[in-house]
Amino acid sequence: VAPALFLLFWSSGFVAAKLGLEGAEPITFLALRFCIVTVLLFALALVVRAPWPRRPVVIGHILVTGLIMQAVYFGAAYLAFDAGVTAGGLALIVGMQPVVTAVLAAPLLGERVGPWQVFGLVLGVAGIVMVLAEKLAAGLGTPFGVAVAVLALFSITTGTLYQKHFCPRFDLWTGGTLQFAVAAVATSAVALCFEDNSISWSPAFAWSLAYLVLVNSIVAIALLNLMLRRGEAGRVASLFFLVPPGAALVAWLVLGETLGPTALFGMAVATVGVALVVRRRNSGIS
Numbered sequence: 001v002a003p004a005l006f007l008l009f010w011s012s013g014f015v016a017a018k019l020g021l022e023g024a025e026p027i028t029f030l031a032l033r034f035c036i037v038t039v040l041l042f043a044l045a046l047v048v049r050a051p052w053p054r055r056p057v058v059i060g061h062i063l064v065t066g067l068i069m070q071a072v073y074f075g076a077a078y079l080a081f082d083a084g085v086t087a088g089g090l091a092l093i094v095g096m097q098p099v100v101t102a103v104l105a106a107p108l109l110g111e112r113v114g115p116w117q118v119f120g121l122v123l124g125v126a127g128i129v130m131v132l133a134e135k136l137a138a139g140l141g142t143p144f145g146v147a148v149a150v151l152a153l154f155s156i157t158t159g160t161l162y163q164k165h166f167c168p169r170f171d172l173w174t175g176g177t178l179q180f181a182v183a184a185v186a187t188s189a190v191a192l193c194f195e196d197n198s199i200s201w202s203p204a205f206a207w208s209l210a211y212l213v214l215v216n217s218i219v220a221i222a223l224l225n226l227m228l229r230r231g232e233a234g235r236v237a238s239l240f241f242l243v244p245p246g247a248a249l250v251a252w253l254v255l256g257e258t259l260g261p262t263a264l265f266g267m268a269v270a271t272v273g274v275a276l277v278v279r280r281r282n283s284g285i286s
Contacts, residue, residue: 006223011246013216014087015254017078020208023200026078027191032199033209034070034184037217041177044218050173059178061167066179069159071186076152083145086257088248092131092270093149095244099124099274100157120276127270134263172221180217245271 020029045052053059073094080090102117132146167175191197199205245267251257259267 002223002226006220007242007246009215009220009223011091011243012250013212013220014091014247015250016208016211016216018081018087018251018255020205020212021078021081023202023205023208024198025191025195026082027075027187028195028197028199029209030074030078031184031187031191033212033217034180034187036209036213038177038180038184040213040218041173041180041221045171045173045177048173050171052174053170053178058167058170061162062170062175062178063182065159065163065167066182067186068155068162070179070183072155073152073159074183075187075190076148076155080145080149080152083142083148085145085149087251087255088244088257088259088267089131090149090152091247092128092244092267093146094153094156095274096124096128096153096270097156097160100153101160104157104161116276120273123273123276124270125273127266127268127273130266130269131259131263134260134266176221242271244274 017029023029024032044050053062077090077094081087099117099121103121248257248259248267252259
């Protein structure tokens with residue numbers, strides 16, 4: 001149940017973010033989210049008496065990971081939303097993260113990449129091209145939006161590889177607090193310098209913020225912690241290729257976003273590509 005719930009909450013986060021941006025500029029909305037999450041995670045870490053990292057070098061690596069995987073990744077993703085990229089389209093682009101990670105892990109971490117993983121990368125890229133071509137032709141999104149969406153993809157990939165190499169193990173509550181804290185500081189500074197920081201409060205905005213803070217950030221981390229303790233984290237990777245179609249389904253139900261025949265076929269092709277890479281990595285076959 002935990003992997004399925006984690007998948008649902010992660011997929012729905014794309015839609016909640018897209019909805020919330022109707023009430024605030026992207027970085028302002030993100031900074032508000034990060035500030036609230038930091039306070040809640042810090043309180044939870046104190047309640048469960050989670051161990052804090054003590055070595056300065058480890059703390060530094062956790063903070064760098066937080067900047068890359070939280071501030072840069074989500075900042076680019078929210079800017080892509082603001083530029084018109086759909087929830088399903090963004091989910092498809094960043095859903096290629098396991099594929100890009102598998103390919104880059106070869107030169108950076110010495111991991112083997114087999115022909116099936118290369119084939120999966122080709123399928124994933126082809127699927128993305130088909131989806132984006134249809135969306136751009138319909139006036140949904142801009143080249144800038146696609147560019148920052150790709151930036152989001154490479155930032156989460158870089159952050160994943162950095163964390164795997166420099167700080168692969170740390171407590172999710174205290175480490176998460178540090179990561180969200182540094183991301184809150186960075187995004188707040190950017191928002192104060194480049195945005196007007198106005199917020200239009202509405203039931204939809206409040207629901208979106210609450211969902212992203214409580215469900216997407218807190219509950220999802222708790223589920224991940226549970227799966228790690230039970231040795232089920234591999235199931236998350238196995239289900240990761242379902243995030244783009246899951247987000248597209250939720251976006252259709254909540255936002256009315258639709259996919260034409262070409263985009264649907266492209267989504268299917270990209271999903272198969274990610275599935276090939278993820279399953280090959282989990283089985284240890286290359």
